[in-house]
Structures are given as structure tokens and as C-alpha cells.
Amino acid sequence: MKPRALGWGALAGVLLLAPMIAIMYLADKLLHLSFPPFDVFDWIARILPGPVITFGIDLMIDVLRFLGLSVADTAKTAEQAIAILIFLVGGMAFTIVVFILVGRWERLGIWPLRGLVIGAIAGIPIALITANIAQSSVHPVWIFMWTLFLFLTWGAVAVRTAIGVLIGRQPGAAMPEVAMDETASVQVLGRRQFLIRMGATAATITVAGASIGQLLSASENRAREDELASMQTQMPGSGPMIELPNEDDPVKPALGTRPEYTAVRDHYKVFIRSQPTMIDGASWNLPITGLVETPTTFTLDNIMAFYEPRSEFVTLTCISNRIGGSLISTTHWTGASLQDILADVKPTSDARYLFITSGDGFYETVDLDLIANDERIMLAYAWDGRPIPFDHGFPLRIWLPDRYGMKQPKWITGIEVIGEYKPGYWVERNWDEVARIKTTSVIDTVAVEATITEGDQTLVPIGGIAFAGVRGISKVEVQIDGAGPWREAQLRRPLSEATWVIWRYNWPLSEGDHSFEVRCVEADGTPQIVERDPPRPSGATGLHSKRAQV
Ligand SMILES: Nc1nc2c(c(=O)[nH]1)N[C@H]1C(S)=C(S)[C@@H](COP(=O)(O)O)O[C@H]1N2
Ligand SMILES: [Mo]
Numbered sequence: 001m002k003p004r005a006l007g008w009g010a011l012a013g014v015l016l017l018a019p020m021i022a023i024m025y026l027a028d029k030l031l032h033l034s035f036p037p038f039d040v041f042d043w044i045a046r047i048l049p050g051p052v053i054t055f056g057i058d059l060m061i062d063v064l065r066f067l068g069l070s071v072a073d074t075a076k077t078a079e080q081a082i083a084i085l086i087f088l089v090g091g092m093a094f095t096i097v098v099f100i101l102v103g104r105w106e107r108l109g110i111w112p113l114r115g116l117v118i119g120a121i122a123g124i125p126i127a128l129i130t131a132n133i134a135q136s137s138v139h140p141v142w143i144f145m146w147t148l149f150l151f152l153t154w155g156a157v158a159v160r161t162a163i164g165v166l167i168g169r170q171p172g173a174a175m176p177e178v179a180m181d182e183t184a185s186v187q188v189l190g191r192r193q194f195l196i197r198m199g200a201t202a203a204t205i206t207v208a209g210a211s212i213g214q215l216l217s218a219s220e221n222r223a224r225e226d227e228l229a230s231m232q233t234q235m236p237g238s239g240p241m242i243e244l245p246n247e248d249d250p251v252k253p254a255l256g257t258r259p260e261y262t263a264v265r266d267h268y269k270v271f272i273r274s275q276p277t278m279i280d281g282a283s284w285n286l287p288i289t290g291l292v293e294t295p296t297t298f299t300l301d302n303i304m305a306f307y308e309p310r311s312e313f314v315t316l317t318c319i320s321n322r323i324g325g326s327l328i329s330t331t332h333w334t335g336a337s338l339q340d341i342l343a344d345v346k347p348t349s350d351a352r353y354l355f356i357t358s359g360d361g362f363y364e365t366v367d368l369d370l371i372a373n374d375e376r377i378m379l380a381y382a383w384d385g386r387p388i389p390f391d392h393g394f395p396l397r398i399w400l401p402d403r404y405g406m407k408q409p410k411w412i413t414g415i416e417v418i419g420e421y422k423p424g425y426w427v428e429r430n431w432d433e434v435a436r437i438k439t440t441s442v443i444d445t446v447a448v449e450a451t452i453t454e455g456d457q458t459l460v461p462i463g464g465i466a467f468a469g470v471r472g473i474s475k476v477e478v479q480i481d482g483a484g485p486w487r488e489a490q491l492r493r494p495l496s497e498a499t500w501v502i503w504r505y506n507w508p509l510s511e512g513d514h515s516f517e518v519r520c521v522e523a524d525g526t527p528q529i530v531e532r533d534p535p536r537p538s539g540a541t542g543l544h545s546k547r548a549q550v
Pocket of ligand 1: 271316359360408409
């Protein structure tokens with residue numbers, strides 16, 4: 001009995017879960033009823049202990065790199081695929097359990113009720129999680145009821161299917177005379193037809209639901225982009241075309257060096273949930289409360305109108321970035337100085353920190369002393385002269401010079417001024433409390449296809465980036481084949497004190513297979529840390545190297 005229950009249960013599980021997932025997706029896109037596979041995944045990610053979640057992320061990054069995929073581009077898609085897969089496999093397991101149970105039932109008369117009970121057992125916890133964690137304008141009660149309804153339906157249909165497949169008859173009819181394992185050929189035929197019909201229905205619903213959902217999602221994204229574009233006109237500061245201040249610099253990037261100014265659509269993305277958090281700009285506001293003399297609730301217009309806009313070219317990087325990794329990007333930020341804002345809300349004498357909360361459940365603490373000493377710290381509302389994209393924290397995010405991204409909440413929804421330190425989201429998960437950026441240098445290219453001739457010498461441009469937060473880069477050096485002198489590269493004037501530096505070194509060509517290694521020095525003479533350390537817990541250190549066939 002068991003092997004049959006297992007095989008048929010697994011098959012029926014897929015045939016039931018695939019359309020169910022498609023319907024949930026469609027309902028989310030159509031009525032914002034949330035998507036339980038992502039919610040369950042996000043919930044698991046939130047409750048898992050830090051080391052486990054880091055292990056999971058590391059494993060995923062290793063697999064993506066092994067497959068030759070860019071982590072920055074594919075990590076979220078991979079995460080979403082894993083979330084759906086977990087849901088599917090979980091649902092299959094539940095369906096197998098249903099098949100095993102039904103195989104043991106002696107009386108079938110009460111099957112509909114039992115189906116509902118099974119559906120409720122599986123569905124109530126999931127509906128609770130979804131209703132709790134969903135980021136939707138729809139009231140959680142509706143989300144709970146909808147999710148539960150789907151599971152009740154699943155329970156009833158799963159039981160019905162198990163009876164149809166395992167026992168091969170209508171549940172209402174009398175018990176068959178033949179024993180279940182000597183099923184007559186008529187019944188086998190019936191079962192086959194039953195499964196074909198079920199398979200066809202499942203495929204139709206899945207494809208239809210997924211494609212309509214896709215269409216809705218695309219048109220919703222377009223509407224959102226239009227909304228941002230219309231806000232564009234009210235943005236203070238820079239227009240859409242940012243002028244780069246170092247256009248005239250004589251040091252040009254070697255062919256194949258990453259763009260010095262990252263196109264916003266190519267900016268790396270990191271966030272704790274499976275999907276970016278969508279905030280409605282019109283109804284959003286920012287309460288600043290707690291230990292302040294003048295608690296104030298700002299709107300986006302207030303912040304843009306009341307405070308002198310400040311802009312800066314900023315390189316942002318993630319503490320999880322590996323040596324030479326893709327979680328680092330540069331764009332132009334505009335916002336209001338937190339010093340200016342705090343001058344108006346007036347923290348009291350026992351105020352020590354800002355506790356910043358975000359629309360996705362993220363939070364982080366910022367020391368008021370840090371803000372008092374650095375007028376550059378801003379609440380930013382524009383990137384590249386446009387409202388911050390949804391994925392990157394619309395409508396407001398903080399910028400802290402010299403700190404990894406994990407200290408800098410996006411999608412800010414509240415700021416409480418507090419007297420006692422509270423660890424932030426990643427700090428609670430054992431990452432560094434300060435998260436000061438570790439100096440790094442990377443070889444982007446050994447441009448063997450773009451050699452230059454100088455007299456009788458052929459030179460191969462080698463180039464890349466070096467970044468030290470806001471501490472500046474004074475020197476970049478390259479070593480060939482792990483021996484000999486370190487040769488000094490040329491440095492291009494950076495876009496600002498807060499961005500990476502583009503370097504290049506014209507290497508006198510020598511044929512063969514070579515390895516190249518790079519290191520750099522900060523403005524004050526501090527050399528880049530050579531010892532290899534993984535990203536966790538304080539950011540990766542070690543030198544980057546590249547091989548090339550010349
Ligand atoms: N609300 C919120 N803010 C957040 C995060 C997040 O998950 N939620 N991730 C942080 C991390 S770890 C990084 S590296 C940066 C990434 O910003 P980006 O996605 O715009 O590049 O955002 C930070 N701010
Ligand atoms: Mo990060």
C-alpha cells in the first residue's frame with residue numbers, strides 16, 4: 001500500500017500544488033492577496049538563527065557562481081525559485097500523507113469533512129504566517145481567509161483524488177468487491193483517465209494563472225514607473241542627466257573596466273524579503289518620535305521643500321560581497337542632511353541613537369554622535385536625479401559614509417530617538433556592529449584585445465577599481481605571476497571622496513599564461529589588509545587576482 005500511496009501521492013501533489021501556486025500568484029497580482037510561498041520563505045528566513053541563514057545564502061552564492069551566473073543579477077530570482085520549490089515540495093509531502101491516510105480508511109462516507117480537517121491543519125499555520133507577514137493594502141483577515149480557503153479546497157480535492165486513484169471509484173459508491181491491490185483493468189483505465197483529466201486541468205490552470213499574473217504584474221510595474229516619472233518633476237537638486245565631474249581626467253579606464261557610474265538598473269540589490277517592498281508615495285509619511293522636543297511627521301514633500309538638498313556620488317557595497325564580487329555599485333544620491341532635520345525635531349539630552357524601522361520589517365540603530373560629526377549623513381530621496389527606485393528603498397533611505405549597506409535602512413517608515421542601544425537586523429544575526437567598509441581592490445580586466453604600442457613596446461592595459469569607503473585611495477599596485485616588484489598603477493580622479501577609484505596599469509606584454517594580483521593603500525598610508533577573511537562577520541579581506549592568456 002505505502003509505495004503506491006507515495007508515488008501517486010507525489011504525482012497528485014504536483015498536479016494540485018502547481019495550479020494552486022498559480023492561483024495564489026494570480027490572486028496576488030489581481031487583488032493583492034499576497035503570495036504565501038514567498039511569505040513562508042521570508043518568515044523562515046526571519047526566524048532561522050543567523051549562522052544557518054548565512055550558510056544558506058553562502059551555499060546559494062556558491063551554486064550560482066559554480067553555474068557561472070552573476071550573483072547580483074540572479075540571487076533574488078534563485079531565492080524566489082527556492083521559495084516556490086519549498087512550497088511545492090511541502091505540498092507534495094502533505095498530499096502523500098493524505099494518500100497514506102486515505103489508504104487506511106475503512107469508511108469513506110465522511111471523506112469531505114476529513115478533507116476539510118486536513119486542509120485546515122495544513123492551512124491554518126500557513127494562513128497565519130501569510131496574514132502576519134504580507135505587505136499588502138488588503139486587511140490581514142482577508143488574506144488569512146483566502147489562504148485558508150485555498151488549503152481547505154486543497155484538502156478536499158486531495159482526499160477526493162486519493163480515493164479516486166487508490167480505490168478507483170466514486171467515493172459515494174459501495175466498497176468494491178475486489179481487494180485494492182488486485183484492481184480490475186476497468187478501474188485502471190478509470191484511474192488513467194482520471195489522472196489525464198486532472199493533469200490537463202492542472203496544466204491549464206497553471207499556465208493561465210501564471211501568464212495572466214505575469215501580464216498584470218508587468219502592467220502594474222509600468223504604472224508604478226509612470227508614477228515615479230511624474231514625481232520626477234518635483235525633485236529638487238539634479239535633473240536626470242548627472243554630469244560626471246572627472247570627464248576630463250587624463251587617466252581613462254582600461255577596456256573592460258566596469259562603468260565608473262553604475263546605470264541604476266544595474267545597481268546591485270540586497271533585501272531581506274523575496275520581493276522588494278512597495279510603498280505608496282502619496283500616503284507615506286515619516287514620524288520622528290521618542291526622545292525629541294518636537295515630535296514631527298514629515299511627508300516626502302516636506303523633506304524635499306524644507307531642507308537644502310545635498311548630493312553626493314556614492315559607492316555602496318554589501319558586507320556579504322566577496323573579494324572581486326558584484327555587490328558594489330556607484331550612483332548619485334540626493335537628500336536632506338540628518339543634522340538639519342534633527343535640528344528641527346531637537347533630540348533631548350538623554351537621546352543617544354536613532355532607531356530606524358523599514359516597511360519590510362528591517363531595522364537599524366544609528367549613533368547620534370556619528371550624525372553630529374558628519375553632515376554628509378542624509379535621508380536620501382533621489383538616485384541619479386530621480387526618485388529612488390522601488391527596489392532600492394523608495395521613497396526614503398539613509399546614507400552613512402564609510403559603512404556597509406547593512407547599516408543603512410531603505411524603505412524607511414519610522415525613526416524613533418532612543419537612549420539605549422538596540423542591535424539592528426543583521427547585528428542581531430551576528431554581523432559586525434559597526435560594519436565599517438574594508439578597503440578592497442579588484443582587477444576587472446586584462447585587456448589583451450586592446451594593446452597599445454609605445455615605441456617598440458606592446459602594453460596590455462590592466463584595470464579595475466579600488467575602494468576604501470570615504471578614506472580615499474592613495475596607491476594601487478599590481479604584481480605579475482606572484483613574484484617580482486609591485487608596479488604602481490595610474491589612478492583616475494574619483495567621482496567623489498565617497499566613491500571607488502578607477503585604476504589602470506599598462507603592462508609590458510609577455511606572452512603566455514599569467515596571473516595578476518592587485519593591492520591598494522588608503523589615503524593616510526594604511527595598506528589594504530592582505531590576510532584572507534570571509535565576509536562574515538565584518539566584511540571580506542584579501543587580495544584579488546586574475547589569470548589571463550596573453
Ligand atoms: N529596509 C531594508 N533596508 C536595507 C536592507 C533590507 O533588506 N531592508 N538591506 C541592506 C543591505 S544588507 C544592503 S547591502 C543595502 C543594499 O541596498 P541596494 O539594494 O539599494 O543596493 O541595503 C540595506 N538596507
Ligand atoms: Mo548587505
